[in-house]
Amino acid sequence: MKLNAYLLKSTVVAGLGGLLFGFDTAVIAGVTRALSVAYNLSPASLGLTVASALWGTTVGAIFAGYPGDRYGRRDSLRGMALLYLISSLGCAFAWNWYALVCFRFIQGLAIGGSSVLGPMYIAEIAPAQWRGRLVGFFQFNVVFGILVAYFSNYALGRLNLGDVEWRWKLGVTVLPAIFFMLMLFGIPRSPRWLVKKGRIAEARDVLKLTGDENYEDDLQDIVRSIDLEHTHGDEPLFSWKYRLPIFLAVSIGMFNQLSGINAILYYLNDIFERAGFNKVSGDLQAVAVGCTNLMFTMLAMSMIDRVGRKTLLLIGSVGTAICLAGVAAVFLSGKHGEWLIWLLIGYIASFAFSQGAVIWVYISEIFPNRVRAKGQSLGSSAHWIMNAMIAAVFPLMAASSGGAPFVFFASMMVAQFFVVLFIYPETKGITLEAMQKKLEIA
Numbered sequence: 001m002k003l004n005a006y007l008l009k010s011t012v013v014a015g016l017g018g019l020l021f022g023f024d025t026a027v028i029a030g031v032t033r034a035l036s037v038a039y040n041l042s043p044a045s046l047g048l049t050v051a052s053a054l055w056g057t058t059v060g061a062i063f064a065g066y067p068g069d070r071y072g073r074r075d076s077l078r079g080m081a082l083l084y085l086i087s088s089l090g091c092a093f094a095w096n097w098y099a100l101v102c103f104r105f106i107q108g109l110a111i112g113g114s115s116v117l118g119p120m121y122i123a124e125i126a127p128a129q130w131r132g133r134l135v136g137f138f139q140f141n142v143v144f145g146i147l148v149a150y151f152s153n154y155a156l157g158r159l160n161l162g163d164v165e166w167r168w169k170l171g172v173t174v175l176p177a178i179f180f181m182l183m184l185f186g187i188p189r190s191p192r193w194l195v196k197k198g199r200i201a202e203a204r205d206v207l208k209l210t211g212d213e214n215y216e217d218d219l220q221d222i223v224r225s226i227d228l229e230h231t232h233g234d235e236p237l238f239s240w241k242y243r244l245p246i247f248l249a250v251s252i253g254m255f256n257q258l259s260g261i262n263a264i265l266y267y268l269n270d271i272f273e274r275a276g277f278n279k280v281s282g283d284l285q286a287v288a289v290g291c292t293n294l295m296f297t298m299l300a301m302s303m304i305d306r307v308g309r310k311t312l313l314l315i316g317s318v319g320t321a322i323c324l325a326g327v328a329a330v331f332l333s334g335k336h337g338e339w340l341i342w343l344l345i346g347y348i349a350s351f352a353f354s355q356g357a358v359i360w361v362y363i364s365e366i367f368p369n370r371v372r373a374k375g376q377s378l379g380s381s382a383h384w385i386m387n388a389m390i391a392a393v394f395p396l397m398a399a400s401s402g403g404a405p406f407v408f409f410a411s412m413m414v415a416q417f418f419v420v421l422f423i424y425p426e427t428k429g430i431t432l433e434a435m436q437k438k439l440e441i442a
Contacts, residue, residue, distance in 0.1 A: 004211035017114035022145025030153030054388030056108020065373035092171025147290035249379030260409035300357035316354020323347035332403035
């Protein structure tokens with residue numbers, strides 16, 4: 001099957017939520033110093049400022065499955081676009097620290113909801129042979145958003161905007177949020193959601209428009225899967241037969257953050273400063289890290305449906321563990337600071353090639369239709385809860401021992417290697433309906 005324009009457009013639009021997700025995740029790295037000065041923040045208060053968005057993200061991820069099931073994935077994404085818009089304006093015009101934390105929390109709701117609804121929507125409109133690359137496009141947009149945030153921070157920092165510079169950095173996402181909302185009115189609903197609601201003819205039309213050559217056979221597979229779901233009624237996610245997909249979703253979400261990725265992205269400028277680099281140099285090196293992230297995400301996307309998800313995870317575990325151990329050695333020894341940028345680039349490359357590209361694809365594949373929204377929320381929630389915990393603790397750990405966090409992250413990547421090697425199944429090239437049979441949960 002060839003990739004047609006309608007399917008590509010739907011994927012790109014749904015993926016715009018990932019771009020905003022990435023931008024709003026990383027932009028904070030360029031304003032931590034300014035916020036500390038503006039509001040006289042202690043390390044603990046700075047950690048709360050950063051983590052406030054992450055706790056919102058956790059709540060958004062936990063509850064996004066409910067509107068996703070009731071109103072549909074596409075229409076729920078429109079709600080996320082509105083939250084992005086409100087939070088961007090709120091952060092830009094925050095009148096005190098409490099208002100900033102509140103709007104950061106709302107921003108987190110949008111990020112968490114997007115992390116559930118975007119990959120789920122793309123997984124449900126994509127054919128099996130393209131699913132890895134198309135869902136991977138969501139992660140590409142996350143990474144591209146991170147790079148845009150770093151570049152935006154650098155560019156705005158060069159304009160000498162003074163005390164309002166941080167407001168511009170946090171508020172610039174208003175424009176892409178508006179664009180995202182408008183574009184969501186030009187894509188279809190998920191065919192699997194339509195079948196679940198009994199709208200079979202509409203689902204058939206969507207499958208045909210997206211270029212599915214065997215649309216009638218695939219439609220009947222979806223109908224049979226949904227009919228089986230109806231015989232189970234409103235089945236709870238937490239039941240014994242779902243123990244494997246639950247473990248897979250929770251563990252991949254937790255390991256994604258136990259790699260230290262977002263702690264490093266949030267505090268990247270601070271890490272460079274501790275290593276002796278000035279503000280402009282730190283901003284430029286952050287852009288270099290963002291470019292590396294983007295390039296290796298693109299490389300992983302080109303290989304994920306051929307090499308497979310499991311192989312990428314194993315390769316990345318080794319690379320991230322080695323680079324994190326090197327970063328720890330730099331900070332613990334106080335020597336060879338010039339190696340830091342190269343170790344971090346190697347770390348980002350290893351992460352982007354594995355965990356970064358795989359997580360949202362994998363979580364969207366391992367649950368059956370009847371509990372996919374709940375399962376996607378669970379895996380995403382595990383990811384964001386661990387993210388918030390690490391982001392809040394990282395400044396305190398780094399202040400007491402610069403190398404200690406990186407020793408911990410490296411050891412977690414060693415643990416991930418063995419968990420993936422012995423427990424994780426491969427999911428490439430298998431339809432969502434056939435996946436249920438492979439995991440023995442049909």
